[in-house]
Amino acid sequence: TQLLEQSPQFLSIQEGENLTVYCNSSSVFSSLQWYRQEPGEGPVLLVTVVTGGEVKKLKRLTFQFGDARKDSSLHITAAQTGDTGLYLCAPAAGNKLTFGGGTRVLVKP
Amino acid sequence: KAGVTQTPRYLIKTRGQQVTLSCSPISGHRSVSWYQQTPGQGLQFLFEYFSETQRNKGNFPGRFSGRQFSNSRSEMNVSTLELGDSALYLCASSLVAAGRNEKLFFGSGTQLSVL
Numbered sequence: 001t002q003l004l005e006q007s008p009q010f011l012s013i014q015e016g017e018n019l020t021v022y023c024n025s026s027s028v029f030s031s032l033q034w035y036r037q038e039p040g041e042g043p044v045l046l047v048t049v050v051t052g053g054e055v056k057k058l059k060r061l062t063f064q065f066g067d068a069r070k071d072s073s074l075h076i077t078a079a080q081t082g083d084t085g086l087y088l089c090a091p092a093a094g095n096k097l098t099f100g101g102g103t104r105v106l107v108k109p
Numbered sequence: 110k111a112g113v114t115q116t117p118r119y120l121i122k123t124r125g126q127q128v129t130l131s132c133s134p135i136s137g138h139r140s141v142s143w144y145q146q147t148p149g150q151g152l153q154f155l156f157e158y159f160s161e162t163q164r165n166k167g168n169f170p171g172r173f174s175g176r177q178f179s180n181s182r183s184e185m186n187v188s189t190l191e192l193g194d195s196a197l198y199l200c201a202s203s204l205v206a207a208g209r210n211e212k213l214f215f216g217s218g219t220q221l222s223v224l
Contacts, residue, residue, distance in 0.1 A: 033213075040217065041215075041218075042113070042199050042201070042215025042216050042217055043152070043199075043213075043215050044215070045212050045213060045214075048212070088151075088152065097154070097213070098154065099144075099151060099152035099153075099154075100151070101151040102151060102152075
C-alpha cells in the first residue's frame with residue numbers, strides 16, 4: 001500500500017517570510033503534480049514534475065522532485081497573503097492521481 | 110472559456126435519502142473525475158468517466174455511482190445517505206483520460222450536508 005505524507009499539516013507565517021512544504025512517499029512515482037486550493041474553491045494545478053531531480057520555478061514558488069522520485073518539496077520565497085491556501089501534492093501512478101492530505105498555509109499580513 | 114460547473118453549490122439532505130450531483134466539464138474535455146473531500150480523509154478519488162465509460166473507480170461502497178452523457182456532462186448519485194457522506198464533492202475535467210501528465214481542472218464543488 002502506498003503511503004503518502006504531506007508535512008507539516010499546518011503552517012502559519014508572516015508576510016515576507018519563506019516556507020517549505022514536503023510531500024513524501026514510500027513509492028516511486030512516474031510524475032507528481034502540486035495544486036493549491038483556496039477556501040470555497042476547487043484545487044488549481046500549479047506544476048507537474050516528471051524527472052527525478054527536476055527543479056521548476058513559478059515566480060516565487062520553487063518545486064523540486066526528489067532524485068528517487070519518491071518525494072517532492074515546494075518552497076515559497078517572500079510569502080504573500082495571496083499564497084494562503086491548502087497545498088496538495090498528487091503523485092501519479094499509472095493512470096490515477098492520488099492526493100496527499102495537504103498542508104494548510106496561512107500567511108498573515 | 111467557461112470553467113467546470115458544478116450544481117448545486119450547497120445541499121442539505123437527511124439520512125436515508127439519495128442525492129444527485131451534476132458536473133459540466135470544460136467544453137471539449139472528455140474526461141470527468143469525481144472526488145470526495147473531508148477534513149479527516151482529505152481528497153479521495155471516487156471514479157473517472159471517459160467517453161461515457163467508467164475508466165477508474167476508487168474504494169467507495171456501491172451506494173456511490175456515476176454516469177457520463179454523450180455531451181461529457183456527468184452526474185454522481187449517492188443512495189441511502191449516511192452522516193459520514195457529508196463532504197465537499199469535487200468534479201474535475203481533463204482534455205483526455207486523466208493520467209500522469211494530464212492537467213485536471215476542478216469545479217468549485219458541491220457541499221453536501223447530511224443531517
